[in-house]
Amino acid sequence: MSRTHVTCTINGDEVEFLCEDDTTLLDALRDEVGLTGSKEGCGTGDCGACSVILDGALTCACLVFAPEVDGGTVVTVEGIADGNQLHPLQQTFLEGAALQCGVCTPGFLVAAKALLDENPHPTETEVRYALAGNLCRCTGYDKIIRAVLAAADYNGSEG
Amino acid sequence: MAIIEQDTTNPGFKWIGTRPIRPDGYEKVTGKARFGADMMLPGQLEGAVLRSPHAHARIVSIDTSEAETMPGVKAIVTGADFPDLKEAGAGAADVDLAVNIIARDKVLYEGHVVAAVAADTRKQAQAASKAIKVDYEVLPHVLTVDQAMAPGAPILHPGTRTKNVEPAPEEDSNVVSRVVQQLGDIDAGLAAADVIVERTFTTKPVHQGYIEPHAAVADALPSGRVHVWCSSQGHFAMRTMTSTVLGCDPTRIKVTPAEIGGGFGGKLVIYLEPLAARLSQKTGRPVRIVMNRDEVFKGTGPASGTKITVKIGATNDGKLTACKSELFYEAGAFAGSPVGAATMTMIAPYQFENLLLEGYDVLVNKPKVAAYRAPGAPMAAYAVESVIDEICQKIGMDPIELRLKNASVEGSQAAYGPKFPKIGYVETLEAIKNHPNYQIPLGPNQGRGVASGFWFNAGMNSSATVHLNEDGNVTVVVGSPDIGGSRASMALMAAETFGIDVARVQPFIGDTETVGFNDVTGGSRTTLATGQAVTEACEKVKADLMARAAKTWNCDVSEVEWVDGQVQKLDGSEPPLSMAKLARGWGRTGGPVSATASLNARGVGSAFSTQVCDVEVDPETGVVRVLRYLTAQDAGRAIHPSYVEGQFQGGVVQGIGWALNEEYVHTEKGTMDNPSFLDYRIPVASDLPMIDTIIVEVPNPGHPWGVRGVGEVGIVPPLAAVANAVSNATGCRLTDLPMSPMRVLDALNQKSNGGNGH
Numbered sequence: 070m071s072r073t074h075v076t077c078t079i080n081g082d083e084v085e086f087l088c089e090d091d092t093t094l095l096d097a098l099r100d101e102v103g104l105t106g107s108k109e110g111c112g113t114g115d116c117g118a119c120s121v122i123l124d125g126a127l128t129c130a131c132l133v134f135a136p137e138v139d140g141g142t143v144v145t146v147e148g149i150a151d152g153n154q155l156h157p158l159q160q161t162f163l164e165g166a167a168l169q170c171g172v173c174t175p176g177f178l179v180a181a182k183a184l185l186d187e188n189p190h191p192t193e194t195e196v197r198y199a200l201a202g203n204l205c206r207c208t209g210y211d212k213i214i215r216a217v218l219a220a221a222d223y224n225g226s227e228g
Numbered sequence: 229m230a231i232i233e234q235d236t237t238n239p240g241f242k243w244i245g246t247r248p249i250r251p252d253g254y255e256k257v258t259g260k261a262r263f264g265a266d267m268m269l270p271g272q273l274e275g276a277v278l279r280s281p282h283a284h285a286r287i288v289s290i291d292t293s294e295a296e297t298m299p300g301v302k303a304i305v306t307g308a309d310f311p312d313l314k315e316a317g318a319g320a321a322d323v324d325l326a327v328n329i330i331a332r333d334k335v336l337y338e339g340h341v342v343a344a345v346a347a348d349t350r351k352q353a354q355a356a357s358k359a360i361k362v363d364y365e366v367l368p369h370v371l372t373v374d375q376a377m378a379p380g381a382p383i384l385h386p387g388t389r390t391k392n393v394e395p396a397p398e399e400d401s402n403v404v405s406r407v408v409q410q411l412g413d414i415d416a417g418l419a420a421a422d423v424i425v426e427r428t429f430t431t432k433p434v435h436q437g438y439i440e441p442h443a444a445v446a447d448a449l450p451s452g453r454v455h456v457w458c459s460s461q462g463h464f465a466m467r468t469m470t471s472t473v474l475g476c477d478p479t480r481i482k483v484t485p486a487e488i489g490g491g492f493g494g495k496l497v498i499y500l501e502p503l504a505a506r507l508s509q510k511t512g513r514p515v516r517i518v519m520n521r522d523e524v525f526k527g528t529g530p531a532s533g534t535k536i537t538v539k540i541g542a543t544n545d546g547k548l549t550a551c552k553s554e555l556f557y558e559a560g561a562f563a564g565s566p567v568g569a570a571t572m573t574m575i576a577p578y579q580f581e582n583l584l585l586e587g588y589d590v591l592v593n594k595p596k597v598a599a600y601r602a603p604g605a606p607m608a609a610y611a612v613e614s615v616i617d618e619i620c621q622k623i624g625m626d627p628i629e630l631r632l633k634n635a636s637v638e639g640s641q642a643a644y645g646p647k648f649p650k651i652g653y654v655e656t657l658e659a660i661k662n663h664p665n666y667q668i669p670l671g672p673n674q675g676r677g678v679a680s681g682f683w684f685n686a687g688m689n690s691s692a693t694v695h696l697n698e699d700g701n702v703t704v705v706v707g708s709p710d711i712g713g714s715r716a717s718m719a720l721m722a723a724e725t726f727g728i729d730v731a732r733v734q735p736f737i738g739d740t741e742t743v744g745f746n747d748v749t750g751g752s753r754t755t756l757a758t759g760q761a762v763t764e765a766c767e768k769v770k771a772d773l774m775a776r777a778a779k780t781w782n783c784d785v786s787e788v789e790w791v792d793g794q795v796q797k798l799d800g801s802e803p804p805l806s807m808a809k810l811a812r813g814w815g816r817t818g819g820p821v822s823a824t825a826s827l828n829a830r831g832v833g834s835a836f837s838t839q840v841c842d843v844e845v846d847p848e849t850g851v852v853r854v855l856r857y858l859t860a861q862d863a864g865r866a867i868h869p870s871y872v873e874g875q876f877q878g879g880v881v882q883g884i885g886w887a888l889n890e891e892y893v894h895t896e897k898g899t900m901d902n903p904s905f906l907d908y909r910i911p912v913a914s915d916l917p918m919i920d921t922i923i924v925e926v927p928n929p930g931h932p933w934g935v936r937g938v939g940e941v942g943i944v945p946p947l948a949a950v951a952n953a954v955s956n957a958t959g960c961r962l963t964d965l966p967m968s969p970m971r972v973l974d975a976l977n978q979k980s981n982g983g984n985g986h
Contacts, residue, residue, distance in 0.1 A: 105266040106259020110439040111521040115905035146259035159257040163249045166870035169712035171256030172263055172440040172489025201914040206437045206490050208874055209881030210913040
């Protein structure tokens with residue numbers, strides 16, 4: 070079976086890879102590009118562990134075929150820090166103990182970043198609904214919600 | 229930052245009770261942490277598993293010939309590729325383990341493994357697994373305890389005779405065994421009661437619901453050695469079980485732990501490891517197998533579905549006089565439900581003088597149940613705590629008052645044998661009673677529910693090694709997988725023992741060959757037991773360093789003392805020797821400094837939790853919304869309070885899901901109807917309020933830091949706390965979980981039609 074050549078921008082870098090037409094973006098990221106930060110928790114778009122920002126929109130990478138992102142721009146959890154300078158969300162997740170096992174954390178960070186990019190000062194209710202597509206089984210969400218609200222306070226101090 | 233509060237409850241400690249950033253956190257927020265499915269080795273093949281589509285069937289034949297010729301396929305294994313442990317005379321538990329990994333003559337549940345394939349790509353392996361031809365003779369199945377115990381029911385394992393019943397049965401049964409807890413005189417206790425409430429409750433199987441599916445990579449060498457990478461709750465246990473199924477010595481296998489993406493008991497057992505290992509042995513290549521979510525639901529262990537009858541008597545002034553109960557727990561397709569633990573824990577918060585608790589372990593054609601956070605206890609507590617709530621309603625007594633009146637305290641006789649040592653149950657009741665949440669007025673359609681729970685702490689075996697490094701900092705090597713922040717608690721206990729900054733402690737989780745034997749991360753034991761090993765190893769390093777300092781100063785070791793990470797001479801005649809200085813001089817004092825402690829943990833504590841839940845019930849839709857939730861739990865001593873709170877909160881929310889949403893739905897054919905996170909709905913962020921916590925600290929006198937295990941008991945009360953709140957809001961006592969909108973509406977309709985709503 071011939072493989073499709075895909076060129077896209079991932080975390081600011083131009084990336085090329087070959088994949089089959091029915092390879093998901095998640096499998097391409099993990100197996101072809103070597104970025105294993107995005108996780109497969111369900112493969113059906115229900116858990117959000119594979120959340121990426123595709124052309125500015127929060128997306129489950131397991132629901133997109135990799136050839137669809139040709140020419141597109143993808144941000145994964147590996148791309149939300151500025152080098153070794155953590156994104157405020159990463160910092161507040163660490164300080165607020167907003168992760169236990171950590172397997173859902175990449176998806177939550179990406180989804181929360183997508184929220185704060187659009188709405189820098191969400192209410193608790195807005196955070197809860199914005200993150201309702203991301204499942205966490207360890208924390209009961211309490212500390213995750215608090216960490217996102219605390220990161221939004223960073224936005225306040227910057228602007 | 230506002231979200232970080234300095235803990236002030238332990239002024240005597242410098243590090244214990246503080247909230248530093250966890251050592252493994254940076255990898256986990258940057259996507260660098262490697263979980264089970266993230267391992268990639270050169271030349272690695274990908275595996276896929278063929279599973280039974282039937283709940284119960286005889287395997288007539290398996291034909292792999294076509295699949296073997298498909299593109300990329302390198303090897304296929306079936307049950308015939310594994311030793312027959314029954315023939316080899318192994319014990320029943322080992323035989324069950326092996327047959328659960330891969331079926332032999334029969335499949336016993338939908339999802340039971342029949343064959344596994346290794347190919348160049350996962351898609352090739354999946355295509356080949358579908359091309360394997362299996363001829364099944366479908367057999368009748370049983371899905372519930374009632375079906376399994378009905379006369380003439382199909383028998384899962386012919387030859388099973390119920391243990392511990394008199395007279396000994398002469399017929400095969402799906403009831404594996406009976407367990408009994410008995411105290412006093414049950415008839416006299418019930419006769420002494422002014423009020424008796426008896427009800428029967430049912431709960432459905434629920435899944436642990438960890439977000440990371442099971443994954444394993446195995447790399448077999450021509451020498452017979454096999455290296456396995458997997459995420460589990462205990463890599464030593466994975467080694468033992470994998471070797472049992474493969475029929476080799478455990479030490480032929482090395483297991484390297486990956487980061488574990490949640491377990492809650494469900495990753496205490498193996499599923500994929502022996503399959504990957506055998507495929508690797510057949511091909512000489514590393515093989516990775518990763519489950520999808522459908523396989524996780526169908527092929528791995530849920531918690532038991534149950535049917536429980538509870539009858540409790542009390543006097544009008546609120547003294548509990550007797551509890552009689554009959555519990556039936558689904559074991560799944562192999563013996564071993566946690567019904568025994570249920571009978572041991574269900575009334576532990578109370579001083580009952582008269583008890584008769586009988587539990588039955590019942591085989592059904594569903595996946596073999598696995599442990600799930602305080603295994604067995606939440607369902608039994610749901611029944612007991614609901615009946616106690618109804619007694620409070622009948623005699624008009626506040627639920628906290630009744631519990632205080634009957635509460636187990638130090639010296640109380642526990643139903644399962646021992647007398648309780650110092651425990652903090654009363655303190656959890658007082659904490660709830662005195663919290664503002666308990667006084668907030670409720671509106672229409674709102675209700676408040678209280679429930680308590682008990683769970684053991686396990687002790688078991690742990691080892692730890694502490695190395696002093698050349699810069700004076702220390703490495704702490706443990707063998708307990710970190711499932712929710714235990715690296716942080718190990719580092720804090722080491723820092724406190726040495727009196728050094730926690731940043732100078734690097735914790736590390738060793739594989740099965742770099743650290744001494746460790747039992748699993750489970751039973752709320754890791755901080756308690758592995759923490760003891762870490763503390764003891766640190767003390768040994770300290771003692772060694774004090775001896776070396778004394779040697780350096782030509783004095784007796786009794787003339788030196790340890791203060792804040794350095795050795796001082798008592799008379800002050802020499803400048804202190806820091807750990808860094810002692811490390812630099814170790815060539816002159818005997819070489820590098822390391823110490824290991826291996827122990828069977830002492831001073832196991834008991835964990836109690838009391839919780840109060842407020843709900844609002846929509847009378848038109850039956851939807852129950854949790855308005856506020858408060859949990860008070862005795863942690864003994866909170867080493868890292870944030871992660872202690874996190875354990876409380878996580879357990880509560882799993883319990884809320886169990887109460888309101890979660891259940892395995894089966895078709896009449898015995899297949900699971902909702903094997904996805906869309907249809908098996910675990911709580912999401914928008915379903916919930918903040919989960920308020922009170923850390924009660926009644927130090928465990930048996931532990932060097934006063935620790936009690938905190939991981940499990942938080943899930944014991946919520947089923948009843950939510951149910952009692954729903955009862956309070958609606959006047960209906962719901963006796964079947966989950967309390968889905970449909971069931972709540974049914975109860976409301978029955979009530980408005982003149983029934984009592986159940």
